[in-house]
Amino acid sequence: MRYTMFGNTGFRVSSLGFGAMNLPGVPLEQARETLNYALDHGINYIDTAAGYRNSEEIIGECISHRRTEYFLATKTARRDYAGAMEEIxxxxxxxxxxxxxxxxxxxxNTVQDFKAAMGENGAYQAALEMKRMGHVRFIGLTGHRPDLLTKWIAKDQFDQVLFHLSLVQPFALDELIPELIxxxxxxxxxxxxSGGFVQPVSKAIRYPYSQDVHTTISGMVSIAEVKENMAAMEAEIGEREKIELEALAKELGSHNCRRCNYCSCPVEVKIPDVMISSQVRRTFGLLPKGNEFYEKQQGPILSCAEHEPCKEKPLCEQQCPYHLPIQQMVTEASLLYNKVSPA
Structure with a gap:
């Protein structure tokens, strides 16, 4: 396991971090075994959030007796001081x-959200107060808009940023990561x-491992998944492999969707998932979770082209800050259901 100094924090963190978001979906004893196995094998960064159902309670129940062995990161999605203080x-x-x-x-993800959180009665003030009281060591920011995150860190108010970085979303490399460095x-x-869409798993894990990040959060719910993720990081990345991975990321990220969720769909197509999985679907096919997604989305995807208000000018495309051809890509996805390939 590679360990690096985590920015200016003074902590050394493992290159693989444990994402605890999905732990509420498995039996408690399985969660306990998985978390303790991860700690036993050198993972020392645990990531959760107040909004991840009872994930925080699972961490408290399963590994709080080993508190000195891990760096603990959590999150508040509240924008106001009182709400954030209560959540913390x-x-x-x-x-x-x-x-x-x-x-x-x-x-x-929006300027409005950032202003609310950073305002006089915003969540950031609650985080600062808890830091002054000794209950919080460092303050970070998470989001899906690397271009905006790059601007928002300009005043040195944060110690860390959590961002997407995968073979299908390499966009943080453009401005955000250089500025963080x-x-x-x-x-x-x-x-x-990317939520279970990207394969093979080894390449998916090795891509962010090849970049200048301190830790990569992977959502794991079993010892087998911990082993698989750790195995992908056993060997260091050579220059040739790095070039190959970056070329693959350029191809798989050609959809240009940042998962900012500005778009909305009146027929409930999950637009970011369709966009982000589009190229990897063509190149590698889908993992079981991806196939399950498309099975569940069949109705909305097939009804997209026939939705009258969107025929002349798709509503989703008017909302997209990147002006992406969303309807075209949803139409291509619809061809999955009759096994006809797009021209």
Whole structure:
């Protein structure tokens, strides 16, 4: 396991971080075994959030007795001071700890959200107060808009940023990661499998491992998944492999969707998942989770082209800040259901 100094924090963190978002979906004893196995084998970065169902409580129940062995990161999605303070206090109780190593302002994707969180009565003030009280060590920011995140860190108010970095979303490399490096901030990559769409798993994990990030959060729910993810990081990345991975990321990321979720669909197509999986679907096919997604989305995807208000000018495309050809890509996805390939 590779360990690097996490920005200016003074902590050394493992290159593979444990994403605890999906732990509420498995039996408690399985979660306990998985978390303890991860700690036993050198993973020392645990990532969760107040909004991940009872994930924080699972961490408190399963590994709080080993608190000195891991760097603990959680998040608040509240934008107001009172709401954030309440969530942070509850997180401390749930995780049975006196201190959160990294408290992140969660899922900030719009200017309005950022202004609300950073305002006089915003969530950031709650994080600062808890830091002054010794219950929070560092403050971070998470989001899906690397271009905006790059601007928002300009005032040195944060110690870390959590961002997408995967074979299908390499966009943080353009501006965000270079700026984080320049400021020596903590760099945490998330969703290397992009929610279960990207394969092969080994390449998916090795891509962010090949870049200048400190830790990559992978959502794991079993010992087998921990082993698989750790095995992908056993060998260091050579220059030739790095070039190959970057070329693959350029191809698989050609959809240009950042998963910012500005778009909405009146027939409930899950647009970011369709966009992000589009090229990997053509190149490698889909993992079981991806196939399950398309089975569930068959109705909305097939009804997209016939939705009257969108025929002349698709509503989703009017909302997209990147002006992407969303309807065209959803139409291509619809061909999955009659096994006809796009021309």
């Amino acid at each position: 206090e509850r997180s401390l109780t749930r995780m049975k700890t006196d201190v959160i190593d990294l408290l992140q302002i969660h899922y900030v 320049r400021r020596n901030m903590g760099r945490t990559a998330m969703k290397p499998l």
